[in-house]
Amino acid sequence: MSKNSIQIFDTTLRDGEQVPGCKLNTEQKLRIAKQLDLLGVDVIEAGFPMSSPGDFKSVEAISKLVKNATVCALTRANKKDIEVAAKALKHAKKPRIHTGIGTSDSHIIHKFNTTREKVIERAIEAVSYAKTFVDDVEFYAEDAGRTDNDFLAKVCEAVIEAGATVLNIPDTTGYCLPNEYGAKIKYLVDHVKGIENVIISCHCHNDLGMATANAIAGIQNGARQIECTINGIGERAGNTALEEVVMILKQHSNMNLDTNVNTKLLNYTSQLVQQSMGMYVQPNKAIVGENAFAHSSGIHQDGVIKNRETYEIINPEDVGVSKSSIILTARSGRAALAYRAKNVGYDLTKIELDVLYPEFLKYADTQKEVNDQDLHQLLSSKDNFKKSVNF
Known part of the structure; x- marks a missing residue:
């Protein structure tokens, strides 16, 4: 992968579909997955197979359909989730298991009632086990945006040693300011042993309207994958909008960063997702809104x-x-x-x-x-x- 190439990880069918009222059936998911593959995204996060039989079926069907992109399945940091994901991905040409655990003190204390040491142990176990099924394993440090940088670096170093190929650094609550998120990525680049051998990924939420700005700050500081959705759909206020980050990189050619996305298909893809999910964008939405031009x-x-x-x-x-x-x-x-x-x-x-x-x-x-x-x-x-x- 070129240092100037930014991978686009599309999670419309996973994080985007978590929006209330946006549930898709398998046929609709296949139609969108096919379009995403044509669009040129590098990774399609097809779903969370352990969450329901329907999601398992969809991930399995998408794995058979997709010709170019990596097909990714989400899991929690436990063996059963990972086994089910691996089974759903068995037909994928390029499979990826996306596993992880919360790393902020808020998650460690209130969600897991555990310790930092135990979280690192679980992270290592999950990545190591996923690695027995696929070569490409992405680790997410949930709530990394509110995680102490020193501890986050320790977690990242441990999972790299365990075999992770991608490190997802989510601003799960959309709390970070762009300079803070960018500085967090730079801290990891400067302090994590082996970081040069993996891809750092930005997964930013839009609770304060800064998802796109944070993702761009991330890649300016060394990240080389952006996790995003068509139209910016997703939990609560949504995720980084794919069409926004792709066009920012295209228009700001001085950044010398590019993607594989065929931008001429953006409007059609946006319309397809809107119609399939029944979730229409506001007229003043950047790039794909009715009033954008x-x-x-x-x-x-x-x-x-x-x-x-x-x-x-x-x-x-x-x-x-x-x-x-x-x-x-x-x-x-x-x-x-x-x-x-x-x-x-x-x-x-x-x-x-x-x-x-x-x-x-x-x-x-x-x-x-x-x-x-x-x-x-x-x-x-x-x-x-x-x-x-x-x-």
Whole structure:
């Protein structure tokens, strides 16, 4: 793996599907898994086989279907979970077992009622046992974001020795600030023996709206895998959004980091997940929201019509959107009105535009948006346009 390549670990079918009301059947999971493989993600976390017979069946079916990506199954740090995961993954071309345990004092004391030493023992046992089934074992240190860095480093060193190939450093509660999360990754890079032989992975939650920023801070400090979901879906406020981190790396080419994702498939993949799960993104969602490439302010519209890059840093075609949208509202200017009128067959002169514009504003003040049908009605109802415009 190149030092400049960032692996995209998609957990839409595991962490994303944990959202209330987003349960998928096996057929739906297979459809999304196939699309994720086409999209070019490096790892598909297919599910948690031990959690239910249905999830086991889905992981097994996805393992048979996926041609390119690594197929990953989640477990807790116990033998039964690992055995079931290994069985579900037996048909995968590139299987990975993802096992781990909570490492913060909060988890150690309140969740497990144990000690730091016992947690390290369980971590070593889980990784060692998973390694008897597959070569690729990822270890997650749950709640690493609130784990003391020195202890976290000890856990990481122990599981590397046990055979872990990937270290997942989750900000499970979405608590970290980007500089704190980045510093945590750098601390591990600087203090863990053998860290150069494994991949560090960022798994960030969005409770404070910083999942994407934290993931980017992680890779800037040495992580080389980002765990994310389509549309940022996931537990509580969600996970790092795949489409956001992929496009950040694409647009900020000075970072000299890239992914294998075919960005032209992002919009379609987003729509597929929205429709399958019945969980639709807000219009202003970055990259895939309905308004991501829509302009309604007159100043912005004038700039975009003259040169798209004045207000758009991403070419919509790069993410699978056909073109930018000029939305007519009471905030729109003459340039936008002329542009939209031309799109529906009315090539207005300056004089015609000057006459029409006040009428348009009166009408627009009564509407949230002026659509093509409204434009036809507005233009065709004026005698002066009937005489001067050929339509």
